Amino acid sequence: MAKKLMKGNEAIGEAAIQAGCRHYFAYPITPQTEVAEYLARRMPEVDGVFLQAESEVAASNMLFGASSAGVRTFTSSSSPGISLMSEAISYIAGAQLPVVFINIVRGGPGLGGILPAQSDYFQATKGGGHGDYHLLVFGPSTVQEAVDHVILAFELADKYRNPVMVLGDGMIGQMMEPVAFPAADVSPPPPKPWATVGMKNRPQNLIRSLFLNPDELEQNNLELRAKYDAMERDEVRFESYLTDEDMDVLVVAYGTMARIAKTAIDALREGGKRVGLLRPITLFPFPRQAVREAAGRAKSVLAVELSTGQMVEDVHWAAPDGMPVYFFGKVGGNIPAPEDISDEISKVLDGRATRHGVEPRPEEAS
Amino acid sequence: MTATTIFGTPASLTDRITHYCPGCTHGIIHRLVAESLDELGLRETTVGIAPVGCAVLAYHYFACDFQEAAHGRAPALATGTKRARPDLTVFTYQGDGDLASIGTAELIHAANRGEKITIIFVNNAIYGMTGGQMAPTTMPGQVTSTSPAGRDVELAGYPLRVAELVATLRTPSFVERVSVHSPRHIINAKRAVRQAFEYQKEGRCFSLVEVLSTCPTNWGLTPLEALKWLEENMLPYYPLGVKKSPDDEV
Numbered sequence: 360m361a362k363k364l365m366k367g368n369e370a371i372g373e374a375a376i377q378a379g380c381r382h383y384f385a386y387p388i389t390p391q392t393e394v395a396e397y398l399a400r401r402m403p404e405v406d407g408v409f410l411q412a413e414s415e416v417a418a419s420n421m422l423f424g425a426s427s428a429g430v431r432t433f434t435s436s437s438s439p440g441i442s443l444m445s446e447a448i449s450y451i452a453g454a455q456l457p458v459v460f461i462n463i464v465r466g467g468p469g470l471g472g473i474l475p476a477q478s479d480y481f482q483a484t485k486g487g488g489h490g491d492y493h494l495l496v497f498g499p500s501t502v503q504e505a506v507d508h509v510i511l512a513f514e515l516a517d518k519y520r521n522p523v524m525v526l527g528d529g530m531i532g533q534m535m536e537p538v539a540f541p542a543a544d545v546s547p548p549p550p551k552p553w554a555t556v557g558m559k560n561r562p563q564n565l566i567r568s569l570f571l572n573p574d575e576l577e578q579n580n581l582e583l584r585a586k587y588d589a590m591e592r593d594e595v596r597f598e599s600y601l602t603d604e605d606m607d608v609l610v611v612a613y614g615t616m617a618r619i620a621k622t623a624i625d626a627l628r629e630g631g632k633r634v635g636l637l638r639p640i641t642l643f644p645f646p647r648q649a650v651r652e653a654a655g656r657a658k659s660v661l662a663v664e665l666s667t668g669q670m671v672e673d674v675h676w677a678a679p680d681g682m683p684v685y686f687f688g689k690v691g692g693n694i695p696a697p698e699d700i701s702d703e704i705s706k707v708l709d710g711r712a713t714r715h716g717v718e719p720r721p722e723e724a725s
Numbered sequence: 726m727t728a729t730t731i732f733g734t735p736a737s738l739t740d741r742i743t744h745y746c747p748g749c750t751h752g753i754i755h756r757l758v759a760e761s762l763d764e765l766g767l768r769e770t771t772v773g774i775a776p777v778g779c780a781v782l783a784y785h786y787f788a789c790d791f792q793e794a795a796h797g798r799a800p801a802l803a804t805g806t807k808r809a810r811p812d813l814t815v816f817t818y819q820g821d822g823d824l825a826s827i828g829t830a831e832l833i834h835a836a837n838r839g840e841k842i843t844i845i846f847v848n849n850a851i852y853g854m855t856g857g858q859m860a861p862t863t864m865p866g867q868v869t870s871t872s873p874a875g876r877d878v879e880l881a882g883y884p885l886r887v888a889e890l891v892a893t894l895r896t897p898s899f900v901e902r903v904s905v906h907s908p909r910h911i912i913n914a915k916r917a918v919r920q921a922f923e924y925q926k927e928g929r930c931f932s933l934v935e936v937l938s939t940c941p942t943n944w945g946l947t948p949l950e951a952l953k954w955l956e957e958n959m960l961p962y963y964p965l966g967v968k969k970s971p972d973d974e975v
Contacts (some may be wrong), residue, residue, distance in 0.1 A: 382809055408808045412801070413834035420798040420831070424805025427792050428772070428813070432805070450795050555790035555806070557813060559769040565784050567775075567793035 362537035367502045367527065368393035368435075370538045371461055372401060374509035375433050377540045379547060380459070381407035382432040384421040386414055386440060389473045390529040391463035394435040415440040419447030426456040427566045429554030431513050433459035437529075438467050438479050441487070448522055449488030453568025453579065457516035459509065460494070460524045463532035466692045474692020475529030477614060477665035483526045484643040484673075491580050493587050495523040495594060496642040498613040502536035504640075510545055515594065517548050519586050526642060528665065530615045530694070590644045597646035601628065602635035602653040608707050609657035610700075611650060611674050613639045616663050623700035634704055642670070650677035659683040661707050662715070663700055666690060671715055686715035735759035737768045739788050748941040748948025750905045751779060754847055755786055757911070758818070761919040762789065765926055771814040772806055774799040776828075778820035779853040797828025800835035803842040814925055816843040821862040822852040825885050832891070836931050839896040843921045844931075846887060849938040850959060857943030861885040864958050869943070884962060888935040892968035898930045900969040904937035904960065906952040917967075930971040937963055 365373070372394045375383065383402060385395045395411065402409035408425075412418035418434050425432040436444060441462045451458050462483065466476040483496045495515055499505035505527055512523040555564045570576035600621060602609065612620040617638040624634045637653045639646050650673075654660050660678050662671035662685070671686045678684055687703040689695045706712040734740060737759035745751045762768045771789040775781055777796035784791035794802045799817035807815045824832055824846050835842065851869055852858040859872040862884045866875040876884075888902040899921055903914035914936060921932035937959050939951035946954055 382805075384805065410804070410808060413830055416798070417801040417804075417831050417834065420795065420801030421805035421808070423794070423798075424774075424792065424802035424807075425809040426805070427802070428806045428809035430809040432809070446795055447798070454793075555772045555792055556810060557770040557772070558788065558790045563784070563788065564790045565793070566791070567784070569781065569793050 362539045364535055365502065365538050366393060366533065366535050367505055368463065368532045369397040370502050370506050371435065371509055371525070372397035373540065374506040375459070375513070376401060376405060376407070378431065378510045378513040378545050380431040380433055380513060381405060382425045382430050383408065383434065384410045384412050384418040384425070384432070385434045385436065386412050386418050388437045388440045390465055390532050391435050391437045391461065393532070394461065415443035416446065419444035422458045423447055423451055423454070423456060426451070426458050427555045429551040429556055431457070431517070431548055433461065433513070435461035435463065437463050437465045438476070439470060441479065441482065445482070445488035448494070449490050449492060450568045451522050452492035452494070452583065453490060454566050455520040455583070456522070456566065457520050458522045459512045459516055460522060461509070462524055462526050464526060464528045466690065472692045473529065475615065475665060475694060476690065476692060477528055477616065478669065478690065479526065480642065480664070480666060480669035483524050484645070492583055493643050495519065495521060495590055497523070497525045498640060498642045499525060499527055499531055500614050500617050500638065502531065502534060503538045505531050506538050506540060510541070514546050519590065521586055526614070528615055529692070594641055595644045595646045595649070596640035597649045598638040598640060599649070599653060600624070600636040600638065602637060602656065604656070605633065606635045606657040607633045607659065608704050609653050609660045610634065610636045610663055610704065611639070611660060611670070612636065612663040613642060613670065616665060619695060619697055620663050620700050622697035623704060626697065627701050627704055632704070632708060639670070645673045645677070647673070647677040650674060651679060654678045654682055659685060659707055661685040661687060661704060663703070664688045665694070668715065675716060684715050685712045735763045737762040737788050739786055741785050743786055744782060745779065746942040748939065748951060750938040751847065753905045753911060754845065754936050754938065755783065757915045757918045758816070758845055759787065760915065761922045762814070764919065765922055767814045767922060767926065770812065771816065774802050774815070774817040776817065776819040776823040777854070778823045780818050780820060780847065781854065783818050797823050797826070798831055799823070800828065800831040800840070800842070800844065804835050804838070804840050807840055807842050811841070814922065816845060816922070818845045819847070820853065821846070821848045821850065821860045825861045825887050833894070836891050836898055836933065837894050837896050839898065839931050841925055841928055842931060843925050844933040845918065846933055846935045847938045848887070848935055848963070849940040850884070851940050851943050853940050853943055864962065886963065888933065888968045891933055896931070897971040897973070898969055899924050899932040899971055901967045902935040902937070902963060902965050904955065904965055906937065906939065906955045924971060
């Protein structure tokens, strides 16, 4: 299929159409509003539903209702909007509904800013809303990958009857890149005998997250856990870059940061430095085993993020005991240049860096 | 000689014993909804949305598909379901804490978009499930657990008249306030509920029926006293009648 030059947000909207989604409910927020603008034009062309809701709270609950009626449905938002949707996400997870969420992350906390960030990693991978649940979370690093992840997100949401999030950042949303739409490969939605579409010649279908009986609630929690275990077994995705041989530093980065880190690594490799990259593609399930194995061939690990240190906690968890873990982050919407990252890697190589979470920060030590 | 059943459980109700308190009017209102669905032949194509509040378990009592919403969000769920499947009959069943407090935005905008859904709004002037707290619909001076000296309108404002509020919207809809404190009023309430579902069946408009209801337990009254209290205190403030009809000139 011919490639088309598209802005990330518009490509995400088109990917949802290609995935067979005809029901989109959303509320405008920078830097993802082009998804809504694109679908406001595009949905009518395919007899789909575009609904601009009164709030993210309402939009996310409309997803609950649409998914309950058996259709593929999704929304897109950015960090503060996802916070408002977190109530519904919790209910959607508890009620085991397939829904796709796009978060084009901007800096926070609070109103923060509108520039790219990776500061919603905790919210996306550890919960966000209340209760014991997880989303399946993808972290695309290119517009093409965002397209592929959106399509995969619909398929896996249906497979697991679980909300799936594509966690991009402002760069993914705003950047233009060539993309191809592998529409022929999209699997149609499976039968949904659980959907609430009218009780005819069968018992009642009931979609709820309320289980007042403790044994029933425990059962629901255990069913959810079993799904997360299955995801950890079957859905882990990652990319290894120059990690086959022994390394002095293994860089772990996801999304757009991994692209910049690659450029830095290439430059250092040209200088003979032994550096590789492990890029988590699924953020939940986190590629713990892959990070552990790659770190086992390295002397140290450096996590690079657009945050003050979130994914690095999972890197600590994954890294072999005693492995020195370092962290480099930029925040506020500032993006590191490849040189910023290669400087940090050089610090680790030279023994000038401070171990993350073990030693005090330099300013604290002085 | 053959027996003829002239009164029985509607097919749209299950035979499950409800958890509602003695004297509560939820049972009556459930029945009015169920009879309407039966009479209009809608049961097999209906999806109900339960609220958070006393009616949270309504799905046990209606013999149709159901969803259970987050607090106040039922009109948003109903919107999603109806937009996905316009052929279904979709109704929400909400109390005054759910609809008139935490769910006002979802209510107003569902009504303003003209979603072809039906909302059964049960107004008993108090939070029942959580044990009798002040609601936006609580009467001036009414004592509740969070207005122990009576609702002070200087601090809490006046009770929200939901039916009148929704009727101000320009989008065509059907809005009526009814009561169930006497057999005569129950018969009239049935007509309104059925009318609301008829409008949905015809694909005509958004419909909301506000039903004045009692809460003997949290009002601290016997069931009979509660019916009298509704008549004497709520009726003057919450006038009954059709507030808006799709036939009204826009």
